[in-house]
Amino acid sequence: MHVEGQIRVLALGLIKKDNRVFISQGYDPVKQKTFYRAMGGGVDFGETSIEALEREFQEEIQAKLTNISYLGCLENLFTFNGKQGHELLQVYQCDFVDAKFYELESLVFAEGKRQKTALWVDVALFKSGELLLVPEPFLALL
Template identity: 70%
Template sequence: MAKAGEIRVIALGLIRDGDRFANAKGDRIFVSEGYDPVKQETFYRALGGGVEFGETSHAALKREFQEEIQAELKNIKYLGCIESLFTFNGKQGHEIIQLYQCDFVDSKFYELESLIFSESQHHKHKALWIDISRFESGELRLVPEVFFEYL
């Protein structure tokens, strides 16, 4: 999380699964689950994280997936830049998102229902596959909403 009043640059990876396997259950994306205690609301976002000084967003994307879920990425393709203004836990946030489409190198990630990963000692997160239709119907919330333009 950025300090108050700072803009955070992040790299996120949009990973889809659908037509990859004949037995796939619909068109899914791999997302991390978040919860806002102030709004008492669960939301979902593509995985990734902060770009460090002197690091490209492409390199940050690969590093974040390696650090968080020990996954290597392939077929990494730049999709675009999104500016996101939001409120989380009662605080204003501002992110510049470098969005990439990518695939997992190891096919085992496509067979998982979900996995738990740690961003730090105190923050555990769940990553899981969710059918895109559940976001489109409004049943679940995908953030930022402009992600729909890239699905």
């Protein structure tokens, strides 16, 4: 749950195959801008970031993860929907257990009350700046 004025801790999974990355699409109605972010979500009190990562993928797209390895922590100060945000992102490289996820073009899922889309995107589109990947330091991990 997001509380204004608090730092959120998130666990995000970087899943790559060839030159593509599995990523979630978002939209900021105030900026009228589409952006992309690695899938994952908030770490609940009493759970590790790996447990949160596995739970979020299970809840959102019913996917199990394997080969999970820690890449590092990114700090993200941002404005979304006109509000200031502050996150600490625990980032993990991982793979899907079920190969069917590598065959998908895109996948629509519910995040709370919002409909979101996850899709495979060519890494070159982020590196060229054609598509916006957030937070920006995440680019270095691709």
